[in-house]
Amino acid sequence: MKFFFSILFLVISTSIFSQKTNYNTKKGYIAEGYDVVAYFKNKAEKGKKEFSTTFDNVKFKFLSKENLAIFKKNPHKYIPQYGGFCAYAIGKTGKKVKINPETFEIRDNKLYLFYNSWGTNTLELWNKEGAEKLKEKADQNWTKNNK
Secondary structure, three states: OHHHHHHHHHHHHHHHHOOOOOOOOHHHOHHHHEOHHHHOOOOOOEOEEEEEEEEOOEEEEEOOHHHHHHHHHOHHHHOOHHHHOEHHHHHHOOOOOOOEEEEEEEEOOEEEEEOEEOOEEHHHHHHHOOHHHHHHHHHHHHHHHOO
16 A cells, blocks of 8 residues: 555656646647747748657657757757747736747747737737836746746
8 A cells, every 4th residue: 555655646746746837738739839949940830740759748849850859959948938828928917828829039049929819919019018028027927927
């Protein structure tokens, strides 16, 4: 019985502590399956299932085996900020809002994703209302809400 509880504790603690960030994994993948490396080449492109990997218990898809290899060398560089939720919403309200994976910005060598639907493009609002100030607020909100 003691062995059973030891195994149960190990399973529960592994599942609780293995993923440190709350990720937006709509459609089962970060960035809805778009290639996070391609964003850094200023392209929003869907990844392919045959070029996928898991990092921090989250699935990622890539357009090519080259992009997959690039990601594996330095995954932290390519992970979207705020777990892949809308950067504007995190900055403005602290709420986790879905994104349009084709609406993005690379700022200070980091990937930010945005909501863009029904006539609301939050990337435009992000820039109009002051991206640097919103980014600072988003950093604070994300840290406070993900402890």
